[in-house]
Amino acid sequence: MATPKRALITGITGQDGSYLAEFLIEKGYEVHGIIRRSSSFNTGRIDHIYLDPHVRGGKMKLHYGDLCDANNISKIVQLVRPHEVYNLGAQSHVRVSFDMPIYTAETVAMGAYKLLEAVREFQQESGQQVRYYQASSSEQYGKVMETPQTETTPFYPRSPYAVAKVAAHWITVNYRESYNMHASCGILFNHESPRRGETFVTRKITRAVGRIKMGLQDKVFLGNLDSKRDWGFAGDYVKMMWMMLQQDKPDDYVIATGRTITVREFAEMAFQFAGLDFKDFVAFDPRYLRPAEVELLLGDPAKAKAKLGWVPTTTVEELAKMMVDHDIEMASREKTLRDAGHKLPEFAGHDQ
Numbered sequence: 242m243a244t245p246k247r248a249l250i251t252g253i254t255g256q257d258g259s260y261l262a263e264f265l266i267e268k269g270y271e272v273h274g275i276i277r278r279s280s281s282f283n284t285g286r287i288d289h290i291y292l293d294p295h296v297r298g299g300k301m302k303l304h305y306g307d308l309c310d311a312n313n314i315s316k317i318v319q320l321v322r323p324h325e326v327y328n329l330g331a332q333s334h335v336r337v338s339f340d341m342p343i344y345t346a347e348t349v350a351m352g353a354y355k356l357l358e359a360v361r362e363f364q365q366e367s368g369q370q371v372r373y374y375q376a377s378s379s380e381q382y383g384k385v386m387e388t389p390q391t392e393t394t395p396f397y398p399r400s401p402y403a404v405a406k407v408a409a410h411w412i413t414v415n416y417r418e419s420y421n422m423h424a425s426c427g428i429l430f431n432h433e434s435p436r437r438g439e440t441f442v443t444r445k446i447t448r449a450v451g452r453i454k455m456g457l458q459d460k461v462f463l464g465n466l467d468s469k470r471d472w473g474f475a476g477d478y479v480k481m482m483w484m485m486l487q488q489d490k491p492d493d494y495v496i497a498t499g500r501t502i503t504v505r506e507f508a509e510m511a512f513q514f515a516g517l518d519f520k521d522f523v524a525f526d527p528r529y530l531r532p533a534e535v536e537l538l539l540g541d542p543a544k545a546k547a548k549l550g551w552v553p554t555t556t557v558e559e560l561a562k563m564m565v566d567h568d569i570e571m572a573s574r575e576k577t578l579r580d581a582g583h584k585l586p587e588f589a590g591h592d593q
Contacts (some may be wrong), residue, residue: 308352497540
C-alpha cells in the first residue's frame, strides 16, 4: 500500500482550513494542521473531523505553533516532512487590521517569509520536493486599476491586511523564481459559507437574519452598503488550492465567480429568503467604515478555467440561502435554550 501524501495546513481551524482538511482527507492525504495554543477551544470547525476515530487513527494530526515563531514553524516542517504546504493562516479581518497593523503584518507577511524559508531549508536538506500554496487575496487590488481584475492587474492595497498580503504574494513569487520552488498563489475573491466567522459581513448578515426571525435580535448594524464584491462558496474554492499544486509548473490564479453584487443586495437577498424586508432591520453605523474603502472587486477566472478546467458550482443566491438556512436553524436552537431558561451570550456582530 502506497504511503499517503502528507499536507501541512496553517490556519486549519479557519473556514478555508476546515474545508480543505475535509477535501484532502477524502483524497487519502495525511493532514497536519498548525493551531495556536489558547485557554479556550478554537477547533469548532474541525472537531467533527478530529473526533472521528478513523481520522484520529492517522489521517489528521494537530501541532501547536504560531506563524510569528520561525523556530517553531521550522521544527514542525522538519517533523511533518510534508509533500504539500497550504499557508492559510493570518489575521484575516480587513477592518481589524487597521486596529492591529503590526500584528497583521507579522502573521500575514512575515509569517509567509518564515514558512517559505522553513520549506526551502527542508527541501535543501532532505531532497524532497514540497509544493507550496500561498493564500493571496482580492483585497490586494484595493483601489482597482482595471475591471475585472486578472492575474496581471496591478495591486493597489488599501488596508494593512492588503499590504501584508501583497508582501506575502511577492515573496512567494520571489522564492519560486529564486530557488525553483513549486510555489503558487491563489488570488481568491470573497468566499463565504456557514463556517464564516460571525464578524465578517456576509455571516454577520445571515446570523442576524436567523436571530431576527426567531425574535432574538431587533436590528443589524452595517457599514458601507454600496461596496461591491465577487462572492463565491469556500467549499468550491479550496478545491482550486489543491488543483494548483497538482500542476507540473507553479503559477498564480485568480479564483472568482466573475459576478459582483453590493452588500445591500446580499442583505436584501438574505432577508428575503427568511420572508423579511431588510429595510425594517438594517441600520447604518459609521464605526464599521474602513479608513480607506475598497468599493469594487470583480475577478476574471478565465485563466483557471482554461488551464485547470475549474468553474464555480455555487451561485451567490445558493450561497446566501445556504447560510440563511444554517443560521435560522442555529437561532432556533438558541431560542429553545433561552426559552428553557439557559443564559446565552448576546450576539454583537462587531468588526464588519
